[in-house]
Amino acid sequence: MKSKSAVLTASLAMTFASAAYAADYQIETVAQGLEFPWSLAFLPDGGMLVTERAGRLRYINAQGELNPVAIEGVPEAFISGQAGLFEVALDPEYASNSRIFLTYACGTLEANHTCLSSATYTATGLDNVDELFRVKPAKAGNAHYGGRMAFLPDHTLLLTLGDGFDYREEAQKTTSHLGSIVRLNRDGSVPDNNPYLGQSGVLPELYSIGHRSVQGIIYDAENDRVLSHEHGPRGGDELNLIKPGNNYGWPKITYGVDYNGSIISPYTSLPGLEQPLVQWTPSIAPSGMTLYRGELFPAWKGSIMVSALAARNVRRVELDGNQVTAQETLFEELGTRFRDVRSGPDGALYLLTDAAQGKILRVVPAN
Amino acid sequence: MLLTILRVIFFYLVCVLLATILGTVAQTQLNLWELQQLGVPIPGAERLATTLGDLGGFTPFFGVMVAAAFLLALPAAHGLGMVFKPWRWLLFFLAGAVGIWVAFLVANYVLPMPTFIAATRHTPGLLIVMAAVGIGSLLFGRFTRPPARRGLRVLG
Numbered sequence: 001m002k003s004k005s006a007v008l009t010a011s012l013a014m015t016f017a018s019a020a021y022a023a024d025y026q027i028e029t030v031a032q033g034l035e036f037p038w039s040l041a042f043l044p045d046g047g048m049l050v051t052e053r054a055g056r057l058r059y060i061n062a063q064g065e066l067n068p069v070a071i072e073g074v075p076e077a078f079i080s081g082q083a084g085l086f087e088v089a090l091d092p093e094y095a096s097n098s099r100i101f102l103t104y105a106c107g108t109l110e111a112n113h114t115c116l117s118s119a120t121y122t123a124t125g126l127d128n129v130d131e132l133f134r135v136k137p138a139k140a141g142n143a144h145y146g147g148r149m150a151f152l153p154d155h156t157l158l159l160t161l162g163d164g165f166d167y168r169e170e171a172q173k174t175t176s177h178l179g180s181i182v183r184l185n186r187d188g189s190v191p192d193n194n195p196y197l198g199q200s201g202v203l204p205e206l207y208s209i210g211h212r213s214v215q216g217i218i219y220d221a222e223n224d225r226v227l228s229h230e231h232g233p234r235g236g237d238e239l240n241l242i243k244p245g246n247n248y249g250w251p252k253i254t255y256g257v258d259y260n261g262s263i264i265s266p267y268t269s270l271p272g273l274e275q276p277l278v279q280w281t282p283s284i285a286p287s288g289m290t291l292y293r294g295e296l297f298p299a300w301k302g303s304i305m306v307s308a309l310a311a312r313n314v315r316r317v318e319l320d321g322n323q324v325t326a327q328e329t330l331f332e333e334l335g336t337r338f339r340d341v342r343s344g345p346d347g348a349l350y351l352l353t354d355a356a357q358g359k360i361l362r363v364v365p366a367n
Numbered sequence: 368m369l370l371t372i373l374r375v376i377f378f379y380l381v382c383v384l385l386a387t388i389l390g391t392v393a394q395t396q397l398n399l400w401e402l403q404q405l406g407v408p409i410p411g412a413e414r415l416a417t418t419l420g421d422l423g424g425f426t427p428f429f430g431v432m433v434a435a436a437f438l439l440a441l442p443a444a445h446g447l448g449m450v451f452k453p454w455r456w457l458l459f460f461l462a463g464a465v466g467i468w469v470a471f472l473v474a475n476y477v478l479p480m481p482t483f484i485a486a487t488r489h490t491p492g493l494l495i496v497m498a499a500v501g502i503g504s505l506l507f508g509r510f511t512r513p514p515a516r517r518g519l520r521v522l523g
Contacts, residue, residue, distance in 0.1 A: 141481040
């Protein structure tokens with residue numbers, strides 16, 4: 001429910017940028033009581049679909065009212081640790097086909113995958129649910145799935161995948177989807193111009209490799225580029241410019257060390273491996289990303305917004321070409337872990353908090 | 368009596384340090400070996416720098432695990448060694464090795480990451496690190512060996 005009483009006015013905490021960027025905003029609670037909300041999609045009717053990691057897909061109508069009943073027909077997710085239901089995204093041609101895409105962990109603790117399904121969204125639930133893709137090979141454990149999606153102008157789909165934590169070397173192998181970004185047609189087939197297509201023994205879905213735990217990806221239409229971020233270990237979170245066929249280095253190179261302090265690799269750069277546009281040490285734990293192109297905050301227009309779990313803020317990143325020129329820390333005063341950040345069609349910024357009683361927050365100008 | 372206690376504490380600290388260093392060096396080489404399997408060159412200077420780096424960065428965590436494991440494992444080995452005297456050295460080796468394995472299990476269960484120490488993800492690596500720590504506990508058994516006595520031997 002939209003709670004006007006929950007409105008609070010805040011000033012920006014400027015960390016790296018100059019005070020000239022400061023903007024006043026207020027934050028409204030759109031919905032609350034969501035169990036680890038993970039992703040948000042805006043429907044043409046003004047409503048929203050939101051995923052809960054616990055395996056539920058929820059509907060919020062244009063008036064901001066959360067339907068207390070979860071949408072039926074959602075594929076069964078493997079729910080444990082970081083595993084569960086992840087992203088929801090509308091088909092680029094949703095207006096004509098009502099298709100949505102869902103990512104989720106599937107399988108068991110001993111053998112599980114990141115999975116992608118599409119379905120038709122109707123008033124009564126999901127129909128024609130079709131599993132399009134599942135990561136090969138299966139892995140054990142419940143960490144590092146990726147699960148974020150972005151659509152390219154040709155309507156192919158990029159899907160981010162994690163390395164499964166204990167399988168980090170797989171990120172360097174073209175025989176494994178773990179630790180990669182894959183590109184698919186919307187029916188799950190492989191586009192005929194994928195970068196690794198036709199190479200013997202190589203998985204044709206691969207678009208880029210050498211990733212750790214990728215939980216943010218956007219297509220920037222204005223600059224015709226793909227940007228993604230990924231969790232480093234202890235330090236070394238990265239914002240990357242994604243190009244087909246590139247290797248982003250994990251775990252051969254990294255700016256982070258293991259959680260126990262041990263060195264994962266002595267190298268931060270090696271020939272043939274891509275460098276990040278920016279790396280964050282200590283880790284901020286980047287969890288979601290959006291490109292703000294709204295009208296409500298002119299000072300933020302064109303900025304990359306990165307939600308962060310460990311840092312408990314949203315990092316606004318300014319780019320000049322592919323150079324990071326400024327960063328600003330937002331919403332730190334809320335003191336909460338952020339799972340996702342979205343740029344709404346109304347020009348507002350939407351935040352998902354990472355909590356058992358999670359919220360959807362809407363950021364609008366203070367006046 | 369006091370001297371005996373101080374002597375045991377001294378050897379405990381020395382052997383914790385030794386086991387920590389051996390285990391650290393072992394896990395570093397295992398991590399570097401994994402990188403080499405991916406085609407990453409590891410010349411001697413990088414190997415040395417990484418090993419020294421881990422001795423600075425990894426030992427604080429690992430040392431606590433070894434110290435905690437030895438607190439339980441060494442008295443157990445001592446007690447069993449009084450009964451199974453000929454196998455005292457083996458018991459002390461196994462006590463340290465199994466003790467650190469239990470410490471790994473506890474860490475993996477309590478901490479959010481699936482495996483706290485990457486070098487122990489696979490059985491060969493786990494056994495190597497366990498053996499390295501076992502050498503430390505074995506030396507403790509050697510240093511604190513009671514003086515040999517003539518007389519009846521129980522169970523051998």
